[in-house]
Amino acid sequence: MVDDLKKGLEGVLVAESELSSIDGDEGRLIYRGYTIEDLARGASYEEVLYLLWHGHLPAEDELESFAAALTEERAVSDDVLATMERLADADEQPMAALRTAVSMFSATEPESDAEADDLEASLRKGRRITAKIPTALAAFERYRLGEEPIDPDPDLGLAANFLYMLTGEQPDDVAAETFDQALILHADHGLNASTFTSMVIGSTMADIYSAVTGGVSALSGPLHGGxxxxxxxxxxxxxxxxxxxxxxxxxxxxxxxxxxxxxxxxxxxxxxxxxxxxxxxxxxxxxxxxxxxxxxxxxxxxxxxxxxxxxxxxxxxxxxxxxxxxxxLGIPIDMYTPIFAMSRAGGWIAHVLEYQEDNRLIRPRARYTGPENQEFVPLEER
CATH class of the missing domain: 1.10.230.10 (Cytochrome P450-Terp, domain 2)
Known part of the structure; x- marks a missing residue:
C-alpha cells in the first residue's frame, strides 16, 4: 500500500483545538467562539490573552489581577539589555535579536526547577515571556538609534507601553487603540508554521522558552512572517x-x-x-x-x-x-515581523499548553526515495 504524500502537511489533521477556527470561504476567524470583529472592537489584548490562556473572557477583577501580573513582569535583566545593545551595534536583524532575547529570558526564570509537565508553572513562564518581549524589542530599537532604553510605564497597557518605550512619547488614544487591535488580530491563527513549530517542540516536553524561541525562528522566514x-x-x-x-x-x-x-x-x-x-x-x-x-x-x-x-x-x-x-504609528519597517511575534507569542503559548494537556510526541514519517542495496566499500578501497 502506498501512503498518500501531503507536502507541507496541507489538509492533514494533527490535533484538536478549542483556541481558534478559520473559515477560509466565508472569511471568518474566531477565538474560542468569539468573532475576531467583536474581540478587536470590544476587548483589549490583555483580555484576549486571558481568553486564550484561561478559556473565558475575564471579569473585571480577573482582568485587573491578570494585567497587574503582566505589568510586574515587564522588566528584563541587565544581561538581556547588554546583549540587545551588542546586537544593535553589530547591525543584527531584529528577529534574530528577539530570538536571542527570548532564549535568554530563561536565565532569570524564578521557577526554573518546575517539572516539565507542570502546566500552571509553564503558563506563568509564558506570561513572563509575553510581558518581556515588548521591553526587549523596544530596547533593541532604542540602541539602534544610539539612545538609551526607556523603562516600562506601569500605568500603560501592553500596547500603549510598547509604543511609549519605542518612541519615547505616550501614544494618543487612536494610536494606542489601533496597535492594541493589531495585537489582537495577530494573536492566533490556527496551526500555521510558527504555531506548529512551537507545538512540535512542546510535544517533546521541552520548556516553554524553547517552544517560543522556535516559534520566533519559524516566523522569521520570508514565507511566513515578512x-x-x-x-x-x-x-x-x-x-x-x-x-x-x-x-x-x-x-x-x-x-x-x-x-x-x-x-x-x-x-x-x-x-x-x-x-x-x-x-x-x-x-x-x-x-x-x-x-x-x-x-x-x-x-x-x-x-x-x-x-x-x-x-x-x-x-x-x-x-x-x-x-x-x-x-x-512610527514603527520601523524591519520591526513589523518582531511585532507579529510579540502578539503571536500568546497564541504559541496557548497551543503548546493545550497540546501538552493530552500530549503525544509529534513524530511524522517521510517516504524514503533513496537507493537500495548499496554495497559497502571499505575506505582504503574507495
Whole structure:
C-alpha cells in the first residue's frame, strides 16, 4: 500500500483545538467562539490573552489581577539589555535579536526547577515571556538609534507601553487603540508554521522558552512572517516613483510582478483581519496624511475589480493593511515581523499548553526515495 504524500502537511489533521477556527470561504476567524470583529472592537489584548490562556473572557477583577501580573513582569535583566545593545551595534536583524532575547529570558526564570509537565508553572513562564518581549524589542530599537532604553510605564497597557518605550512619547488614544487591535488580530491563527513549530517542540516536553524561541525562528522566514514589510516597501516604492498608484500597479502587474499582501493559504476571500485594519488605516488617515490609505485602496480596487483576483480566490490578507498601519504609528519597517511575534507569542503559548494537556510526541514519517542495496566499500578501497 502506498501512503498518500501531503507536502507541507496541507489538509492533514494533527490535533484538536478549542483556541481558534478559520473559515477560509466565508472569511471568518474566531477565538474560542468569539468573532475576531467583536474581540478587536470590544476587548483589549490583555483580555484576549486571558481568553486564550484561561478559556473565558475575564471579569473585571480577573482582568485587573491578570494585567497587574503582566505589568510586574515587564522588566528584563541587565544581561538581556547588554546583549540587545551588542546586537544593535553589530547591525543584527531584529528577529534574530528577539530570538536571542527570548532564549535568554530563561536565565532569570524564578521557577526554573518546575517539572516539565507542570502546566500552571509553564503558563506563568509564558506570561513572563509575553510581558518581556515588548521591553526587549523596544530596547533593541532604542540602541539602534544610539539612545538609551526607556523603562516600562506601569500605568500603560501592553500596547500603549510598547509604543511609549519605542518612541519615547505616550501614544494618543487612536494610536494606542489601533496597535492594541493589531495585537489582537495577530494573536492566533490556527496551526500555521510558527504555531506548529512551537507545538512540535512542546510535544517533546521541552520548556516553554524553547517552544517560543522556535516559534520566533519559524516566523522569521520570508514565507511566513515578512509580508507586511514587503507591502510597505512596495508602497514606499510607489510613492517615490511619483507615479499615479493606478499607473504603477498596472505596469507592475503587466510585467508579471507579484504584489505582496494578496493571497492566503487558508482564505479564499478577503481576510477578516484585513477588513478591520483597513478601517483603522482610514481612521489614521483622517487624523493626518491619507497617502498610504489611498494607495492601498487603489491597489485593492484595481486587483480585485479590474484583474478579478477575488474570483480566483486571491484577496487581501492581513499583511496588506498592517504594514501601512504600523508605518503610521512610527514603527520601523524591519520591526513589523518582531511585532507579529510579540502578539503571536500568546497564541504559541496557548497551543503548546493545550497540546501538552493530552500530549503525544509529534513524530511524522517521510517516504524514503533513496537507493537500495548499496554495497559497502571499505575506505582504503574507495
Amino acid at each position: 509580508a507586511n514589510q514587503d507591502v510597505m516597501e512596495v508602497l514606499m516604492e510607489i510613492d517615490e516613483s511619483n507615479k499615479d498608484p493606478l499607473e504603477w500597479v498596472e505596469e507592475a502587474t503587466d510585467e508579471g510582478r507579484r504584489i505582496p499582501g494578496f493571497g492566503h493559504r487558508v482564505y479564499n476571500v478577503k481576510d477578516p483581519r484585513a477588513r478591520i485594519l483597513q478601517e483603522r488605516s482610514k481612521e489614521l488617515a483622517a487624523e493626518g496624511n491619507s497617502k498610504w490609505y489611498d494607495i492601498t485602496t487603489t491597489i485593492e480596487e484595481y486587483l480585485t475589480e479590474e484583474k478579478g483576483l477575488v474570483e480566483k480566490g486571491i484577496a487581501p490578507n492581513v499583511d496588506f493593511y498592517s504594514g501601512s498601519v504600523y508605518y503610521q
